[in-house]
Amino acid sequence: MADARTMDIKDQPGFRTIAVICLLVLYVPVLILMIFSLNSGSLVTHWEGVTLNWYGSALLNEEFHSAAKNTLIISVTATIVSTICATLAAIGMTRVKPWRGLAAAFMVINLPLMVPEIITAVATLSFFALIAGTFGLNFGIGNLILAHTVFCIPFAYMPVRARLEDMDLTLEYAAADLYATPWNAFRRITLPLLVPGVMSGAALAFIVSFDDFTITQLVAGPGQTTLPLYIWNQIRRPMTPEINAISTILLMVSILFVSISFLIARRRAK
Amino acid sequence: MPEQPGKNAIEVRGVRKVFGAGENQVAALDTVSVSIRENEFFTLLGPSGCGKTTLLRLIAGFDFPTAGEILLHGQDIAPLPPYKRPVNTVFQSYALFPHMTVAQNIGFGLEMLGKPKAETEARVAQMLKLVKMEALKARRTSQISGGQQQRVALARALAPQPKVLLLDEPLSALDYKLRKEMQIELKRLQHETGITFIFVTHDQEEALTMSDRIAVMSAGKILQVGTPRDIYERPAERFVADFIGETNFLPGTVVSKQAGVATVKFASNATIAAGYPEGFDPTGEVTLVVRPEHADLVPDPAKGTIAGTLSNIVYFGTDTHYHVKLDGGENFIVRHQNSRSSPVTFGTGAKVGIQFEEDAARVLKD
Numbered sequence: 001m002a003d004a005r006t007m008d009i010k011d012q013p014g015f016r017t018i019a020v021i022c023l024l025v026l027y028v029p030v031l032i033l034m035i036f037s038l039n040s041g042s043l044v045t046h047w048e049g050v051t052l053n054w055y056g057s058a059l060l061n062e063e064f065h066s067a068a069k070n071t072l073i074i075s076v077t078a079t080i081v082s083t084i085c086a087t088l089a090a091i092g093m094t095r096v097k098p099w100r101g102l103a104a105a106f107m108v109i110n111l112p113l114m115v116p117e118i119i120t121a122v123a124t125l126s127f128f129a130l131i132a133g134t135f136g137l138n139f140g141i142g143n144l145i146l147a148h149t150v151f152c153i154p155f156a157y158m159p160v161r162a163r164l165e166d167m168d169l170t171l172e173y174a175a176a177d178l179y180a181t182p183w184n185a186f187r188r189i190t191l192p193l194l195v196p197g198v199m200s201g202a203a204l205a206f207i208v209s210f211d212d213f214t215i216t217q218l219v220a221g222p223g224q225t226t227l228p229l230y231i232w233n234q235i236r237r238p239m240t241p242e243i244n245a246i247s248t249i250l251l252m253v254s255i256l257f258v259s260i261s262f263l264i265a266r267r268r269a270k
Numbered sequence: 271m272p273e274q275p276g277k278n279a280i281e282v283r284g285v286r287k288v289f290g291a292g293e294n295q296v297a298a299l300d301t302v303s304v305s306i307r308e309n310e311f312f313t314l315l316g317p318s319g320c321g322k323t324t325l326l327r328l329i330a331g332f333d334f335p336t337a338g339e340i341l342l343h344g345q346d347i348a349p350l351p352p353y354k355r356p357v358n359t360v361f362q363s364y365a366l367f368p369h370m371t372v373a374q375n376i377g378f379g380l381e382m383l384g385k386p387k388a389e390t391e392a393r394v395a396q397m398l399k400l401v402k403m404e405a406l407k408a409r410r411t412s413q414i415s416g417g418q419q420q421r422v423a424l425a426r427a428l429a430p431q432p433k434v435l436l437l438d439e440p441l442s443a444l445d446y447k448l449r450k451e452m453q454i455e456l457k458r459l460q461h462e463t464g465i466t467f468i469f470v471t472h473d474q475e476e477a478l479t480m481s482d483r484i485a486v487m488s489a490g491k492i493l494q495v496g497t498p499r500d501i502y503e504r505p506a507e508r509f510v511a512d513f514i515g516e517t518n519f520l521p522g523t524v525v526s527k528q529a530g531v532a533t534v535k536f537a538s539n540a541t542i543a544a545g546y547p548e549g550f551d552p553t554g555e556v557t558l559v560v561r562p563e564h565a566d567l568v569p570d571p572a573k574g575t576i577a578g579t580l581s582n583i584v585y586f587g588t589d590t591h592y593h594v595k596l597d598g599g600e601n602f603i604v605r606h607q608n609s610r611s612s613p614v615t616f617g618t619g620a621k622v623g624i625q626f627e628e629d630a631a632r633v634l635k636d
Contacts, residue, residue, distance in 0.1 A: 173332050174365035176352040178379035179430065185353075188378075192369045 030251070037244035044239045054245040064246060067230035073141065074216075074226060075209040078148035079156075082209075083202040085149070086156035087194070094164040095172075095190075112151045120151060121215040128219060140221070147219050148209040155208045156201035159261075163197025164190075196264050203261035207254055278341070279434050279466040280306040280329060285338030285348075287324050298324040300490035301338070306434075306468060307483075311460050313469045315477040316487035317513065322470045325487075326436050329468065330359050342433060353382070358427035359436040362443070364419045366411035372422050373398065373407040379430035397425040400459065417448045424456075428463060435460075437469045441476065453480055474514045478502060486510045503561075506547045508634045511559045518565070518602045520558040520576075524633070527552065532633050534558055537598045540575045544631040552633040562605035564630035567592055567622050569615070574623020578602065580616055594622060 009015060037055070041048030058064055089109055093102060112120060124147045132138050139146065171193070175185035213228040220229060227250055234243045287299040299321045306312045314322040327333045329340060331352030340348040347355050358379065366375050376397050380390040398404045401421040406414055411422060420440060427435055437456075441449045457480055460467045471477055477484050478498040485495045486509075494506040505511035508519075522534035525541065532552050535541045546552050571577035581601075582593035585608075592604040604624060616622060 168363065168365065170361050170363055170365040171367060173330075173352070174359070174361060174367070175378070175382075176332075177330060177357075177359045178426070179353045179382040180378075181353055181382075184382060189367060 033244050034248050034251070036241050037248045039241045039244075042240050044241055044244060054241045055249075058242050058245040058249070061242070063225070063230060064227075067225045067227045070141065070144075070224055071210060071226040071228075074144050074148055075206055077145045078152050078209045079202050079206040081145075081149045082152035082205050083156045083160075083198060086153050086201055086205075087160050087198055089153070090157055090160040090164050091190075094161060109157055110154045113154045117151075117214045121218040124150075124215060125218045138221075141224055143219055143221070144216060144224055144226075147215050148212060151212070151215065152205035152209050156205040159200040159204065160194065160197045163194055163200075167193055200261045200264045203257045203264070207257050207261075210257075211250065211254060277307055278305045279308045279310070279343065280468070281339075281341040281344075282306075282325070282329075283339040283341065285325070285328060285335045285340060287321075287328060287333065288336045297490050299328070299335075302490070302492050303338075304485055304492055304495060306466060308466055309464055311457070311467045311469065311480060311482045313471060313477040313481040313484045314487060315471060315474060315484050315514075317472055319489075320487040321490040322472075322487050323438060326359075326438055326468065326470050329434070330357055330436050331355050356430075356433045357436060358430060358432040358434075359438065360423050360427045360440045362439045364423040364440075364443075366419055366422055366426070368410070368412055370411070371407065372403060372409050372411060372414065375411060375422055376425045376429050378426065383430060393429055397429045400428070400462070401425045416443060417452070420444065420452060421455075424459065428459070428465065431463075432465060434466045434468060437467060439471055440469075441471075442473075449476075456480065478514070486513065488513070504545075504547070504632070505559070505634065506550075508557060508559070508636050511632075511634055516562050516603060516605070518560045518562060520560065520596075520600060520602070520631075521598070522556055522558050524552050524554060524556055532556075534631070534633065536576055538576060542575055542626060542631050544633045545629060546633040547635070550633075550635055556633045557636060558631045559634055560602075560626060560631050562591065562603040563589075563607070564627045565602070565604045566625045566627070567594075567604050567606070567616060568625055569620075569622065571621045571623040574625050576602075577621065577623045580618050580620045580622050583616070583618060592616065592622075594624060 036044050036047070038050050038052065039047055040051035040053070086109075089105075093105060128138075128143050128147075167190070171189055172185055175189045176182070180188060211228055212226075213232065216226050216229060217232070220226065225233070227246070231243060231246060231250075234246075282302055282304045285299055285302050286297065289296050289298055302321070302325060314325060316322050324333065328335050328348070331347070331350060331354075335348050338348070339346045342355070342357065347357075367378065370378070373394050377390050377394045380393055385393075394407075395404075398407050401424055403418065403421050403425065406418060411419060414422070420443075423440070440456075441452050444452060453476060456467070456469075469477075469480065478501075481498055483495060483497055484501050486493045486501060488509050494501060494510050496504070501510060502514055505514065511517045512519075520536070522536050522542075522544075524532050525535050526533045527546075530548070531543050531545055533541050534544050534556065542558070544558055567580075568574050576596055576598075578594040578596035580592060581595045584591040584593070587608070589605050589607045592606065594602045594604060596602050602624060
């Protein structure tokens with residue numbers, strides 16, 4: 001046992017080489033993408049000089065604005081709704097007596113993580129087509145919001161559940177012992193302590209919704225272009241570094257949210 | 271001891287608690303009845319798994335009995351949820367609310383009871399003073415030491431002026447010195463507040479030093495209830511004698527008995543008078559129990575009631591333990607208090623005799 005513990009994987013032959021290759025493959029393309037967003041030429045493969053003009057034109061681009069607006073409406077709504085559903089689900093599955101079908105419910109909630117996204121996308125598309133065909137109902141952008149909400153739930157669910165499972169149940173006993181009704185105990189003790197988990201889940205849900213492509217591509221109707229769809233449409237034309245600038249902006253938003261989620265998670269670990 | 275109706279804070283009547291179902295059923299409490307008096311420092315003492323914490327949780331309301339009643343001042347509280355019982359708990363882990371300050375923690379119960387703000391604040395101030403935590407009232411509970419957290423947990427449980435305070439091994443997380451301090455502190459708080467304390471512990475020394483009365487529990491049953499002196503000097507069963515303090519067990523045969531005193535003969539033909547608990551009728555082969563401090567060594571084996579060879583001498587500072595291998599093969603420990611005027615003259619390997627003080631030996635149920 002002592003040998004296994006003192007063995008350092010860093011000393012294994014080839015460790016450094018493999019690590020460096022992995023890091024390069026992961027980050028060099030992203031880095032090149034970001035660097036070319038500053039290219040003064042109009043090609044994404046030939047470097048000419050430094051400029052911020054592409055950011056300027058991206059920020060003035062009406063189509064980009066409309067895509068960003070759609071993305072925000074969908075992501076923010078889906079985040080809020082899915083986080084609420086996930087939180088309620090997590091409470092219902094950790095703070096009750098074990099009930100028949102608890103394992104099944106857990107499976108169902110986490111199923112979207114396991115089903116290939118393209119399957120979910122086709123199924124969702126068929127579902128909305130069926131509703132439109134049978135009842136003549138079309139919720140417009142609501143279709144996208146609904147689809148996003150559903151696949152965001154497991155992402156929001158996991159941190160909330162982890163937080164609830166980590167929480168000392170004695171605290172809730174103590175609240176009940178000190179005359180707090182179940183509702184008051186939840187409001188004053190469980191919920192405030194759950195906030196970091198909920199925030200972390202919401203940040204995760206937001207990112208997943210924010211950059212979803214497959215499901216959005218199939219479900220989106222005319223005028224419902226989101227940022228990932230907009231980028232996809234742009235690269236089918238001759239590409240300019242404007243697309244690099246837009247991608248960089250998206251990346252920054254993603255990094256911001258991942259960092260928030262990470263920082264919250266670290267704070268709660270203290 | 272006769273029950274005095276109306277003077278009991280808590281009466282547990284025929285309470286059973288069964289966990290699990292079908293073949294996996296475990297009776298954590300097996301028909302327990304006990305009365306706890308007003309203003310009493312009452313201790314539930316027993317090894318882990320004996321049901322003491324289960325009984326405490328039933329009184330607090332975190333669990334409900336399978337059968338039986340729990341009366342608080344004559345009223346059955348067993349079906350009430352915890353937030354409707356005028357009973358508060360100090361938890362083993364303290365369970366302080368980490369997102370609140372010390373003062374907010376202490377005021378929580380009063381706030382939940384809907385007390386006016388001014389009253390809550392005055393009571394919190396009073397509690398902070400009682401546990402000497404005024405200076406730290408604005409701190410988060412994560413920013414104070416274990417001993418301080420313990421005081422806050424006490425203040426929080428005492429603030430709503432409960433009829434009964436339940437303490438679930440509250441001192442077990444503290445180091446030795448702090449534990450000794452808190453034992454005295456708890457006694458002081460109980461005296462000053464006049465609240466009935468029900469204290470759960472597996473530490474027999476803690477139970478003996480702090481309690482007015484002790485209930486010794488084992489395997490879901492209460493074996494004996496009595497004052498610390500009763501429990502120590504007149505244990506009702508072998509388990510009680512063994513669990514509390516050090517005890518010597520000696521085999522013997524009852525030759526006669528009269529008015530609660532049996533004459534027991536050892537293998538060496540020596541006899542001794544030994545008391546036995548009420549309701550127990552010792553006959554034939556029995557086990558005698560003798561506390562190590564109720565026996566003495568004599569250099570002449572013939573002068574002792576029993577004899578043996580000194581096999582080991584262990585020095586404890588305040589006293590010395592002499593381990594004697596009896597001629598019959600059993601081990602016997604004699605505890606001798608050390609003093610300036612009692613020179614130790616025995617060496618290991620010496621043949622010695624053991625004399626008993628009057629009333630030292632008792633016959634107990636196995």
